[in-house]
Every structure is written in C-alpha cells, then in structure tokens.
Amino acid sequence: MPKKVKLAPAFEEALKFCRPYVVAPKDHLRFLDLKPLGVEVTGNLQIDPTRLDSQRFLTWIERLDAQTFGPQAMAMPRWVFYDCAEWPSALFGLAARPEDLSLSLRERFEVAPRDKVWVPLSLHVAIPTVKPGEFFEHNVGSLGSEAGLKGLGTFTKALGVRLLKAQSLVGAAQWGSRALGMHQRFGPLELLTVFTPAHSYPRSLTYRHDCSLETLSRVVSGEAAPTLDATHRVKTDDASLIALQRKLERGKTAVLAGPLFEKAQGLYAPIRVQG
C-alpha cells in the first residue's frame, strides 16, 4: 500500500489548518489505521472518552453535531455518541486551531484565539454491522464551508472509513440533501431502498458503496466518480419512489447513475434499474 496517496489541492489546503483526531477507548486504537491514506492521527489528538480530560473535546463534538444536524432535527444526545459511536466504533474528524477559526465559530465553541487547543470542525461515525467488513454510516458533519474549506465533508468521510478499515459502507440519506452529492463522490451508489418508512424521514434512500483503497484514493485525489447510463429518470416524490421501491422488493436492483437534476417542477434522479 502506498504510504501517502495523492491529495487534491483542496485537501492539501485543509491539512495546512486541520489535524485528524479520533475518539475511542485507548485499547481499541490498535484495531484502527491511525495513518489513514498517509494522514497521521498524532497522540495528542487520540481522545479517550473513558477519561475525565476528554470532557471539553466531547462538548465541542456535541456542539459541532448540533450545528450541522440540529437544523434537520437529527442532532444526537451525548449518550448516543458514547453508546453508539465512541465505544462500538470510533469517532473521527478534522480539528483546527482557534486562531484559524472565524470569530463566530470561536464564540460558538467558547474558545479564545490564543487557546492552544484543537477544536473539531468535522466528524464522521460509522458503526460495524454483523456483516464482516460492512459499516453503517450514521453521521458525517462538517463546518468546513464556514471555515472557508472546500470539500471537508468528503475528505473527512474518506479518511474516517479508512481509519475503520471498512470494506463497504451502508447509510441513509434524504433525496435532494446536500450530503447526497458528497456520498456520490464515492459512487456509483447502490440503492438498497429508495423509500424507507423505517426511517424518521420516509423519503430517504439507503445506499451502499465500496471502500476499497482504489475508490478512496480516487476520491481524495479529487477525481469525480464514474457515471452510468440511466434506464429511468425517477421523480423524487412519494408515488414514484414507492413504485420503484416495490420493484426493488420484487428483486430488481438499482444504482444511482449520476447527479440529481431539476425538471418540470420536480427533482429527478437518474437511476439504472436491472434484473
């Protein structure tokens, strides 16, 4: 495996200000890749949630999540981070120095410009499933756009899945959400559901993509994901999505073939349906 893969200029830029961090019990660190894609997580940013001195950093994580997921009413209580992320898996992200943050961000994190601390700007959580090598991605959050950093969410996700040594990733996203474009950089995305009543937002899809070194290297090099020829252009309203969901339940397979597009007062998804 190459020691360091080629990084897109936007990600080289991010590393001028950011350092990777991990939150996991100390004994779990040996199971992780602490130098994902050549970007090393140094000892001072290996945060052990079982220790009292992790408290301030974990409060910042909670605030970061509230600022990214809060507006969608999906912010996580602190115990969910502990029970569902930091213990069963590892929480990963990128952190910056207060002096490199805007006044507004410093106020929200309650830090002074000269504080010699690292404040989390992005986070990624994926939990192992019972299927060996497959993880469920349940949180990607980034304040990169507020810090003037392009693609911080994408970069964090790529490093986070590599840290966990995930072979494939499943997750849920809402049709038309900003996050979907980020996930599509890792695609093409296999669609396991297109309408999901099990989720709080039924108009969610369940995606899967591989996390091979080849895929992650392509993503961090800034290269776009390959697109496929679509067989259907599906309107992302309940009726059309439920109709396609029924086809999936009858055994068809579907892949999101490219970016969503607006047409005739609706948002459409190019989808390749097979089987």
Ligand SMILES: CC(C)(COP(=O)(O)OP(=O)(O)OC[C@H]1O[C@@H](n2cnc3c(N)ncnc32)[C@H](O)[C@@H]1OP(=O)(O)O)[C@@H](O)C(=O)NCCC(=O)NCCS
């Ligand atoms: C979704 C989210 C994580 C995206 O984070 P982000 O830091 O904005 O990062 P992205 O990777 O999406 O990239 C942002 C921009 O950088 C661009 N970008 C990505 N990779 C790039 C690269 N290598 N070079 C240049 N630009 C790049 C993207 O195209 C995008 O451009 P745009 O703003 O013009 O559309 C963030 O908006 C967020 O926290 N949202 C709320 C929580 C949420 O919905 N999370 C996902 C749930 S699964």
